[in-house]
Amino acid sequence: MSSVCHHNRFIPGFLCICLMLVFVLLASGCTQPAATPPVVTPALNTTPAPPPAQTTPGVVEGKQMVTLTEADNGKTTEITQNTRFAVALAENPTTGFMWNATLSPGLELQSSDFSQRPAAPNMVGVGGTRTWIILAKNTGNQTFSAVYRRSWEPVTGNETAYSTNIRVVSI
Numbered sequence: 001m002s003s004v005c006h007h008n009r010f011i012p013g014f015l016c017i018c019l020m021l022v023f024v025l026l027a028s029g030c031t032q033p034a035a036t037p038p039v040v041t042p043a044l045n046t047t048p049a050p051p052p053a054q055t056t057p058g059v060v061e062g063k064q065m066v067t068l069t070e071a072d073n074g075k076t077t078e079i080t081q082n083t084r085f086a087v088a089l090a091e092n093p094t095t096g097f098m099w100n101a102t103l104s105p106g107l108e109l110q111s112s113d114f115s116q117r118p119a120a121p122n123m124v125g126v127g128g129t130r131t132w133i134i135l136a137k138n139t140g141n142q143t144f145s146a147v148y149r150r151s152w153e154p155v156t157g158n159e160t161a162y163s164t165n166i167r168v169v170s171i
Contacts, residue, residue, distance in 0.1 A: 065085060066085040067085070067086040068088070069088055076165040078169055079166050079168055080168075081136055081169065081171055084135050085136060091128060094127070099146040103143075106142040114129070143163065143165055145162065147159050147160070
């Protein structure tokens with residue numbers, strides 16, 4: 001029997017066999033394939049997906065929402081009954097100035113939100129837009145009005161004011 005170990009007189013046969021066994025064990029451990037996760041194939045869904053939820057800002061019931069701005073101050077706008085519309089005005093509450101809005105009884109406030117303009121991180125004193133979402137509930141002439149002022153200061157009559165007329169028409 002010819003082996004590598006017999007050529008070397010300093011290594012006893014027993015040690016040579018042990019080294020060969022260690023080599024075989026190491027080699028066999030390295031050649032086993034790695035465990036792979038099972039492949040899962042999803043079942044085909046033959047049911048059509050429901051239409052996506054309405055997520056487009058400013059769009060209601062498939063129609064573009066009317067948004068009134070500073071440019072509509074003093075004007076009259078016609079809105080269909082039971083339709084929502086928006087009023088969006090510049091505001092900077094960090095200075096204490098905020099809009100104090102009043103709606104005639106035929107208009108119903110749905111929400112009032114402030115959205116700050118984009119600014120550098122940690123920047124203070126940044127203004128934005130106050131947006132009211134309003135439902136035109138009752139037909140006839142309605143009014144949205146607002147005064148831009150600091151709540152703790154007395155009313156002088158020189159405050160910035162906004163007023164728009166809403167003519168609510170039946171469907």
